[in-house]
Structure formats: C-alpha cells, structure tokens
Amino acid sequence: MKIIIEPAKQLSVVYEKDIVIVGGGPGGLVAALASGRNGADTLLIEKYGFLGGMATAGLMTCFNGFRNQRPPNKLQTVKGIPQEIVMKLARLGGTTLDVPYEQEPRNLIEGDLPYAVGFDPEILKYVALKMLKEAGVGLMLHTYAVDSIVENNVIKGVIVENKSGRQAVLAKIIVDATGDGDMVAAAGAPFVKAEKTGGRMMGMSLMYRLANVHPEKITRSQGIVIKNTIVKWGAGISGRDGVDFEDLTQAEIEAREKTMAIVEDLKKKELGFEDSYLLETATNIGVRETRRFIGEYMVTEEDALKGARFDDVVAISSNPVPSYYGKRFFFDHEGFDVPYRSLVPKKIDNLLLAGRCVSAHQVPFQSLRSMAPLMAISQAAGTAAALCAKNNVTPRKLDVSKLQQILIKQNAELRQKI
Numbered sequence: 001m002k003i004i005i006e007p008a009k010q011l012s013v014v015y016e017k018d019i020v021i022v023g024g025g026p027g028g029l030v031a032a033l034a035s036g037r038n039g040a041d042t043l044l045i046e047k048y049g050f051l052g053g054m055a056t057a058g059l060m061t062c063f064n065g066f067r068n069q070r071p072p073n074k075l076q077t078v079k080g081i082p083q084e085i086v087m088k089l090a091r092l093g094g095t096t097l098d099v100p101y102e103q104e105p106r107n108l109i110e111g112d113l114p115y116a117v118g119f120d121p122e123i124l125k126y127v128a129l130k131m132l133k134e135a136g137v138g139l140m141l142h143t144y145a146v147d148s149i150v151e152n153n154v155i156k157g158v159i160v161e162n163k164s165g166r167q168a169v170l171a172k173i174i175v176d177a178t179g180d181g182d183m184v185a186a187a188g189a190p191f192v193k194a195e196k197t198g199g200r201m202m203g204m205s206l207m208y209r210l211a212n213v214h215p216e217k218i219t220r221s222q223g224i225v226i227k228n229t230i231v232k233w234g235a236g237i238s239g240r241d242g243v244d245f246e247d248l249t250q251a252e253i254e255a256r257e258k259t260m261a262i263v264e265d266l267k268k269k270e271l272g273f274e275d276s277y278l279l280e281t282a283t284n285i286g287v288r289e290t291r292r293f294i295g296e297y298m299v300t301e302e303d304a305l306k307g308a309r310f311d312d313v314v315a316i317s318s319n320p321v322p323s324y325y326g327k328r329f330f331f332d333h334e335g336f337d338v339p340y341r342s343l344v345p346k347k348i349d350n351l352l353l354a355g356r357c358v359s360a361h362q363v364p365f366q367s368l369r370s371m372a373p374l375m376a377i378s379q380a381a382g383t384a385a386a387l388c389a390k391n392n393v394t395p396r397k398l399d400v401s402k403l404q405q406i407l408i409k410q411n412a413e414l415r416q417k418i
Contacts, residue, residue, distance in 0.1 A: 011168040017043045018389040020171035022145045025053020026371050027355030027378035028177030029128050030081045034382030036135035040389050043138040045145050051128040056121040057283035059207035061231045062099050062224050065319030065372035066113040075334040077316040080412035082375035086117050094123030098225035118224040148187035154349045155187050173385040174351050180243050180290040181357035189345040191291040196241045202288035206234035206255035211279040217272030234259035242287035255285050295359025297341035304364035307333030312340040312400040313414050314380035317373035321366045340400045343381050349394045354381035
C-alpha cells in the first residue's frame with residue numbers, strides 16, 4: 001500500500017470548554033443535557049445537521065428497555081432524562097405504543113413507561129434542539145471529530161473537520177458518545193471486538209418507512225406505526241465490521257438493494273401494505289456492535305445473568321439479550337447494575353465512555369446497547385463529567401457517591417437511596 005506523509009499544520013483552537021461531548025445520538029444528547037444542567041460549559045459535536053443519531057438519521061424510532069419486557073417488570077429501571085424526553089414527545093403527539101414488541105400496558109401519560117415507546121423522529125429532532133438550548137449547551141453541527149489530542153496519556157481535546165476546515169477543540173473532560181468509541185480508540189485506549197464472521201458480531205440492518213399503509217389491517221408485529229406510516233427493519237447484513245470503511249460501503253449497497261425488493265414484496269403479499277409506498281430509508285445503515293472498551297471494570301455475562309448489584313451503580317439495564325446463543329433471552333430478575341467503573345477507560349485520563357461502547361462483555365453489551373439503558377448510562381457520564389470539571393478531578397478519582405446523589409435527585413433509578 002502506498003503512503004503519503006501529511007505535512008504538519010497549525011490548527012486554530014475554536015473552543016475551550018469544560019466538557020466536550022462527541023456524538024449527538026441518544027447517548028450524546030442525554031450526556032450533553034446532563035452536563036449542561038449540572039453547570040458545566042458544554043459543547044456537543046455532531047456530524048449531521050440535526051440530533052438523534054440512530055434514533056433519527058438511523059430511523060430506529062423506538063426506545064427499548066425502560067423495564068423488563070416480561071415479568072418480573074414492576075420496576076421501571078430507566079427514568080431521569082430519558083423519561084423526560086419521552087414525556088415531551090408525548091405532549092407533542094410524537095409517541096406511539098403500536099410497536100413490534102410484546103409488552104404489558106402502562107400509563108405513559110402519567111410517566112409510567114412500558115418496555116418500549118415508539119416516536120416520531122422529526123419531533124425528536126425538534127425536542128432535542130429545544131432541550132439543549134434550554135440547558136445552555138453549545139453545538140457544532142455538520143462537524144466530524146477525526147482525532148484525539150493526547151499528551152502523556154491525558155486527553156486534552158479533539159481535532160474536528162467541517163466546512164471551515166480542520167480545527168482543534170479543547171476541554172477539561174471529553175465524553176465519547178460516538179457509539180463506536182472513535183475518540184477513545186484514537187486516544188489509544190484498549191478495546192475488544194467480536195469476530196465479524198461466524199455470527200459473533202451483531203449484524204447491521206437498514207430501517208425504512210412506508211407511507212399510505214392501513215394500520216387497522218396491520219398486526220403489531222409488523223413495525224412501529226405512527227398515523228398512516230410504519231417504520232420497519234430492512235435487510236439484515238452480517239459478516240461486516242462497522243468501523244471498516246470497505247465493509248460499511250458494501251453493507252450499505254447490499255442493504256439498499258435488498259430493501260427495495262422487500263418493499264415490493266410487502267406490497268404484493270401483506271395485508272395493509274397494498275397501497276403503500278417507500279417514504280424514506282435511514283440516512284445510514286444501523287450498526288449494532290463494533291468496539292467495546294476495556295474499562296476499570298468490564299461487566300460480565302455472569303453479572304448480567306444473575307442481576308449483579310454494584311456499590312458504584314450509575315444505571316440499570318433490564319433489556320433482554322436479543323441474541324443469546326441464537327435466541328432472545330429474557331431476564332428472570334429486574335436488571336443488572338452498570339457500575340461507574342465501566343464508564344472509565346483504561347490508560348487514558350480525562351475521558352469518559354457513554355452509550356454502547358462502555359466496558360462490557362458481549363452478553364451484557366447486547367442488553368445495555370438498547371436506547372433506554374444506553375441513555376441512562378449517558379446521563380451518568382454527562383453528570384460525572386460536569387462533577388469532574390467542577391472539582392478538578394479526573395474521572396478515575398471521582399467520588400462516585402456524590403455522582404449517585406445527584407443522579408437520584410434528578411430522578412434516575414439506581415435501586416438505592418443515598
């Protein structure tokens with residue numbers, strides 16, 4: 001392979017902040033809200049011109065995992081900012097319970113959330129911007145974070161590229177909410193990946209939305225229904241790595257070709273779809289699994305199966321394991337704890353993990369990567385970042401009891417009173 005030596009450049013430092021959150025998906029959105037609300041000067045960097053990530057650009061328009069899908073499911077394990085977002089969506093007519101999951105009915109209007117809540121992605125885009133503005137969070141949209149600035153194993157900031165060129169952004173604490181952990185990997189923190197062959201690594205799929213359907217004829221298992229539209233899972237793609245550009249390119253091509261065929265088949269064969277047409281496909285294919293970072297603690301398969309409790313709990317995941325050795329596995333307990341230590345990567349200081357790239361083995365990862373627990377984890381990450389900046393401590397040395405106190409005051413569910 002040929003190489004080119006890129007000349008050194010002097011980069012303008014466009015921002016110096018307390019906290020920089022990289023990635024504006026559900027995790028980054030919640031982390032930024034938590035950081036801003038806790039008094040930190042916060043900046044959120046996002047590659048699209050809108051927020052929501054896989055929930056909007058990816059058309060994954062269903063928040064899963066607010067509680068167990070099956071009994072025992074008395075405890076709503078995810079509350080706090082994620083619940084607040086759902087309630088704001090509901091008040092604007094932007095939610096639906098017509099989702100493809102079996103679940104017991106709950107009174108959403110009173111804040112008693114079921115396992116899964118569907119939503120309108122356009123309303124989420126609006127709600128996300130409004131909430132961030134109210135929290136005083138700064139935004140860099142249409143901006144890619146492309147590298148980490150690291151000195152002596154301490155992250156100092158990130159390098160970004162946008163229409164204004166290549167720039168630097170500095171911060172006391174960086175929170176990586178990219179899903180793939182791009183900034184953490186660039187900083188040199190250790191990670192693991194499942195093999196992409198043999199069915200180990202979770203596959204990708206392309207979401208799409210059909211209009212002019214007849215909801216009264218469609219069974220609940222068919223997709224996420226809002227008015228006369230339905231969001232469905234398109235072609236599943238396996239054996240591809242979401243952090244390999246060639247694999248991603250081929251996955252997009254294959255998924256889009258297959259999805260068109262699926263849509264035509266639906267119109268011919270499925271009741272309620274005879275007059276439908278393809279309204280939109282996701283901006284990009286949905287990537288479920290890539291890097292999982294090695295933190296101060298890695299949540300294990302045993303932790304997930306037995307419902308482990310930790311003194312440094314900052315979130316709970318009760319979401320089923322979607323592919324536990326080939327089957328959907330439902331817990332016989334009300335979730336396992338996600339400890340703060342799993343948000344702190346090895347080797348690099350002043351860096352926190354948010355979203356699905358936290359430190360976990362594959363079984364617990366498959367559970368906590370769903371959007372509701374993912375957002376709960378991210379609320380903890382954003383709050384922790386703000387506390388670190390305020391008290392001038394590294395994430396590794398943060399007093400977790402103070403973090404837990406704040407999370408509980410902000411309506412997070414930790415199953416303990418402090």
